Amino acid sequence: MATKPTTSVPLAVDNVQALASNTSLKAIPPRYIRPQLSTDQENNHRAPHHQIPVIDLNKLTHQQFSPQEMAKYHQACQDWGFFQLVNHGVAEEEMIRDVSGFFELPLEVKRDGCSQDAARMEGYGQSFVFSEEQKLDWGDMLFLYTRPVLSRNLNHWPALPLSFRETVSNYSLEMERIKTLLLGMMAKNLGIDEEKFINMFSDGTQTMRMNYYPPCLEPSKVLGISPHSDATGLTILLQINEVNGLQIRHDGRWIPVQMLPKALLINIGDVLEIVSNGRYKSIEHRVVVNTEKERMSVATFHEMNRNVAIKPLSELILEGEVEQYKSIHAEEFVKLLSSHRLDGKNLLDLMKLNK
Numbered sequence: 376m377a378t379k380p381t382t383s384v385p386l387a388v389d390n391v392q393a394l395a396s397n398t399s400l401k402a403i404p405p406r407y408i409r410p411q412l413s414t415d416q417e418n419n420h421r422a423p424h425h426q427i428p429v430i431d432l433n434k435l436t437h438q439q440f441s442p443q444e445m446a447k448y449h450q451a452c453q454d455w456g457f458f459q460l461v462n463h464g465v466a467e468e469e470m471i472r473d474v475s476g477f478f479e480l481p482l483e484v485k486r487d488g489c490s491q492d493a494a495r496m497e498g499y500g501q502s503f504v505f506s507e508e509q510k511l512d513w514g515d516m517l518f519l520y521t522r523p524v525l526s527r528n529l530n531h532w533p534a535l536p537l538s539f540r541e542t543v544s545n546y547s548l549e550m551e552r553i554k555t556l557l558l559g560m561m562a563k564n565l566g567i568d569e570e571k572f573i574n575m576f577s578d579g580t581q582t583m584r585m586n587y588y589p590p591c592l593e594p595s596k597v598l599g600i601s602p603h604s605d606a607t608g609l610t611i612l613l614q615i616n617e618v619n620g621l622q623i624r625h626d627g628r629w630i631p632v633q634m635l636p637k638a639l640l641i642n643i644g645d646v647l648e649i650v651s652n653g654r655y656k657s658i659e660h661r662v663v664v665n666t667e668k669e670r671m672s673v674a675t676f677h678e679m680n681r682n683v684a685i686k687p688l689s690e691l692i693l694e695g696e697v698e699q700y701k702s703i704h705a706e707e708f709v710k711l712l713s714s715h716r717l718d719g720k721n722l723l724d725l726m727k728l729n730k
C-alpha cells in the first residue's frame with residue numbers, strides 16, 4: 376500500500392472522550408495501539424522505586440532561605456529535569472473547578488465554543504497529527520495562548536463555565552510569578568546574572584495545554600501522550616484530579632510520578648537545555664491511562680522572549696568547553712516545533728552540534 380504523504384498541516388482526528396464513552400466500542404481502534412508498550416512495561420516492573428525530588432519554594436525565596444534547598448534545586452535541575460514544588464502559594468481550587476467543568480460539558484458545546492485553529496493549534500481538539508499512519512494519543516486537549524495578554528484570542532477561550540476566563544487569567548499571572556522566582560534562583564545556582572536571565576524570558580509567550588485522558592478498555596496498549604520533551608523554557612504542571620499517570624524517563628527507565636497533594640510539577644524544557652549548554656536537561660515524559668477514571672492536567676509553558684536568540688549562554692561555556700547546540704531565532708524554533716510530531720527529544724536532536 377502506498378504511504379500517504381506527510382503534511383505540515385495538522386490533521387483532524389476523532390474526539391477521544393467521545394470514543395471512550397461509546398458503549399458499543401468493543402476494541403480500541405488500531406491507530407491508538409502501541410506494540411512497543413508491553414516490553415517497556417515489563418522493564419518497568421524491574422525498575423527500582425524512585426521518587427522525583429521535592430523542592431520547597433519557601434526555602435528558596437523567603438525568611439526560611441536554605442543553602443541546602445538551593446543545592447537540592449540545582450541537583451534536581453541537573454540530574455532529573457523534573458521536580459515537585461511545594462509551598463508555592465498558588466491557589467489551585469478555581470482551576471480545578473473550571474477545567475473539570477469545561478471537560479464535563481457536552482462535546483458540541485466544547486467544540487462550538489472553542490474550535491481549533493489548525494495553524495496555531497489553538498483551541499479544543501488534538502495536536503501534532505501530521506500523517507494518516509501516525510499513532511494517536513488517548514487524549515484530548517484545549518490549547519490556549521495566555522500571555523502576553525494581547526496574544527489571547529477569546530474565540531478559542533471557553534465561555535463556559537462562566538468563571539473559566541477569569542480563573543485562567545488569574546492563574547496565568549500566578550504562573551508568571553512562579554516562573555520568575557524559579558528562573559531567578561536558577562541563575563543564582565548557575566552563577567549568572569539573575570536580572571539578565573529573568574529578562575531573557577520576560578514577555579515571552581505563555582501557553583496552556585489542558586489535557587483530558589479518558590479511561591480506556593485496554594490501557595496497557597495505549598498512551599495518553601506520546602514520549603516527548605517540552606519544546607519550551609520552563610513547564611509548570613498542575614494535576615487537576617487525583618489520577619496519576621505521568622511517567623518520566625530517568626536512567627533509561629520510565630519512573631511513575633506520584634503527585635503530592637497541592638504540589639506543582641516543574642520541568643526543564645528544550646530551550647533551557649540549550650541556553651544552559653546542556654547543564655540542565657529537558658527530560659522525556661509520557662502519560663499512561665487506566666480502566667477506571669480520567670486524568671486531567673494543565674501544563675503551562677513559558678517561552679523565551681521572541682527578540683532573544685535561543686543559544687547557549689556564553690557565560691555557561693567554561694574554558695575548554697564548546698557550544699553543544701546551534702543558535703536559532705525564536706520564530707524559527709516555533710516553526711520547527713509546529714511542523715514536527717511529538718517524538719522523544721527529536722527537536723533537540725536537530726539542534727545538537729557535535730553529535
Ligand SMILES: O=C(O)CCC(=O)C(=O)O
Nearest residue numbers: 584586600621662672674
Ligand atoms: O498530563 C501530564 O501529566 C503531562 C502533560 C504533558 O506532558 C504536556 O502537556 O506536555
Ligand SMILES: [Fe+2]
Nearest residue numbers: 604605660674
Ligand atoms: Fe510535556
